[in-house]
Amino acid sequence: MTCDRVFFTFDITADSHLLPAYRSRGGYKALEKSLRELSPAEVQAEVAASGLRGRGGAGFPTATKWSFLAKGAPVYYLCCNADEGEPGTFKDRWIFEHSPHLLIEGMLIACYALGVRHSFIYIRGEFDLSYRRLMHALDEARQAGLLGNLIMGTDFSCDIIVQQGAGAYVCGEESSMLSSIEGLKGYPRNKPPFPAVKGLYQMPTVINNVETLSTIPWILANGGAAYAKIGAEKNSGTRLFGISGHVKNPGLYEHETGYRLKDLIYQDAGGIAGGRALKAVIPGGSSTPILRADEIENITLDIESVAAAGSMLGSGGVIVIAEGTCMVRLLQVLTRFYAHESCGQCIPCREGTSWMNKVVTRILQGKGVAGDLERLESITKGITGNTVCALGAAASMPVASFLNKFRDEFAYFIEHGRSLNDGRLEVQL
Amino acid sequence: MSCLTDKFDELRKIYPEEIKSSMVLPLLQLTLKEKGHLTESDAIFIAEYLDVPAMQVKEALTWYSMLYRTPMGRNVVKVCRSIACALCGEERLIGHLTRKLGVQPGCTTPDGKFTLLEVECLASCGTAPAMQVNDTYHEQLTEEKIDRILEELS
Numbered sequence: 001m002t003c004d005r006v007f008f009t010f011d012i013t014a015d016s017h018l019l020p021a022y023r024s025r026g027g028y029k030a031l032e033k034s035l036r037e038l039s040p041a042e043v044q045a046e047v048a049a050s051g052l053r054g055r056g057g058a059g060f061p062t063a064t065k066w067s068f069l070a071k072g073a074p075v076y077y078l079c080c081n082a083d084e085g086e087p088g089t090f091k092d093r094w095i096f097e098h099s100p101h102l103l104i105e106g107m108l109i110a111c112y113a114l115g116v117r118h119s120f121i122y123i124r125g126e127f128d129l130s131y132r133r134l135m136h137a138l139d140e141a142r143q144a145g146l147l148g149n150l151i152m153g154t155d156f157s158c159d160i161i162v163q164q165g166a167g168a169y170v171c172g173e174e175s176s177m178l179s180s181i182e183g184l185k186g187y188p189r190n191k192p193p194f195p196a197v198k199g200l201y202q203m204p205t206v207i208n209n210v211e212t213l214s215t216i217p218w219i220l221a222n223g224g225a226a227y228a229k230i231g232a233e234k235n236s237g238t239r240l241f242g243i244s245g246h247v248k249n250p251g252l253y254e255h256e257t258g259y260r261l262k263d264l265i266y267q268d269a270g271g272i273a274g275g276r277a278l279k280a281v282i283p284g285g286s287s288t289p290i291l292r293a294d295e296i297e298n299i300t301l302d303i304e305s306v307a308a309a310g311s312m313l314g315s316g317g318v319i320v321i322a323e324g325t326c327m328v329r330l331l332q333v334l335t336r337f338y339a340h341e342s343c344g345q346c347i348p349c350r351e352g353t354s355w356m357n358k359v360v361t362r363i364l365q366g367k368g369v370a371g372d373l374e375r376l377e378s379i380t381k382g383i384t385g386n387t388v389c390a391l392g393a394a395a396s397m398p399v400a401s402f403l404n405k406f407r408d409e410f411a412y413f414i415e416h417g418r419s420l421n422d423g424r425l426e427v428q429l
Numbered sequence: 430m431s432c433l434t435d436k437f438d439e440l441r442k443i444y445p446e447e448i449k450s451s452m453v454l455p456l457l458q459l460t461l462k463e464k465g466h467l468t469e470s471d472a473i474f475i476a477e478y479l480d481v482p483a484m485q486v487k488e489a490l491t492w493y494s495m496l497y498r499t500p501m502g503r504n505v506v507k508v509c510r511s512i513a514c515a516l517c518g519e520e521r522l523i524g525h526l527t528r529k530l531g532v533q534p535g536c537t538t539p540d541g542k543f544t545l546l547e548v549e550c551l552a553s554c555g556t557a558p559a560m561q562v563n564d565t566y567h568e569q570l571t572e573e574k575i576d577r578i579l580e581e582l583s
Contacts, residue, residue: 084552085549085550085552086550087511087512087513087549087550087554088513088550088554090552090553090555090556092552093552118445118448124552125458125493125495126548126552128561128564128565128566161443163451163455164454164458166454166457166458166494166495166496167493167496168492168493169550180454181451182448182451183450183451183452183453183454183481183485183486184453184488184489185488185492185493186492186493201447201448242554242555244513244516244517244554244557245512245513245516245554246516250513250554250556250557251556286511286512286550317554319512319513319554321516325516330512330515330516333511334512337511337512337549337550340549343492424520425515425516426516426517426518426520426521
């Protein structure tokens, strides 16, 4: 069965990421069509018809986000969120490394639709090959008259400025990213006002994920209605699903939304490493609630299906955990991460993430005490809903869900001072 | 420092004057690349160059984890310790690196050749376990692969 694809449409070769190869695949025709044949409102209407929802994690409808932009402002900004830092997620890297022009074209179409003159890509500071390929692609585009002044001989001018992050997970939160682009420490901001009203430098700003923007050329080339027909009903299209952890063939796979999670694990990824049984799945990046093996039976990879199972599709980063894995040890890896990445602005998150990490770490050291599990649950409740941004909730969800799903393992560890399992995280082959 | 202003001026051409504050991070990163680590006087120099408050640049300098404020080894080895790498043997590899380099994570070898760091997710989950040496990613790591990488750098 063939299916429509947006990303995995070509064989990767030494020069498949360059402009000539991109053009040979029909690249920049959607931009040309937009600039020459469509008004900005018509471009927005195509995106609205596609039903495209944001790929960064929240799944908000892209065209609706665009429609919130305050009217009559002197300047509008578009920021592409490429601060890919959610553990389990590695899709934006693929786009930068193998099809950077797809993102550039998508951004230019979006900028045309939104009346943006200067746009930004906020890319992770760690990314090396991604950054170099992006910068090279921007040079190619500039030299070909596809970027900068009077693009393709039309009266549309647009620049893309690349900002490199400097090692802060929270800067993937949109308002934190704006702070960082403005040259400040990356503290998130209270909403409202939302970025669409007061964003970068207090001007109306749209923030979209790399994968979201990279989908737009396909939508303009083939029509929003064609895109809406692909995949699941309420979140159309294809997505890049990353699968990692205890599987035989980890990696990135493109599928229509609505693809079965079990097929991703057992067919694409070849099943569980070492021939072990499946213990648990974190379906959408490390912040999303963990699911037991028996809960994933009927899950399909669309936002509604994963939500109905009590978790989130998030950024599409599926983390697979084999039977025998110590869940106390695994949770400590997560609590350590969030304690490290809390920005320090809100006291419930700043104190709570470190506190949760201390409690989980002491359980892991065999020094847990009675009441620790209730204490952890109380801390998650103290954080959630009491912070400026979602990092606090993102830190709390794994703790609450691990305790909910694997409580006996934590209780055993506290009582006996050792793991119910062999204590190692790696599957011994 | 003043030797950097030519490069600063070059970068300034990209940014419209009204958003010059956006140059804080790029200028810190550029200075870091030249000097290896950053100090408060670098922050003040950049603040004066951009005519933004010195405290703004100092805050940025101390807040971002990749803006090193102490001298680092000539090669910075950053091993990912987040969930996918942890599930695929990060602990084993950090043990190997610790023995091999003779220093704990966070430390620099006495000869100044290597600094060993544990970092959070490098977005290499599908090719875990992973590490970054200076800018370069190394993925699907094994002990043998690490030995080869270190040898090439010695």
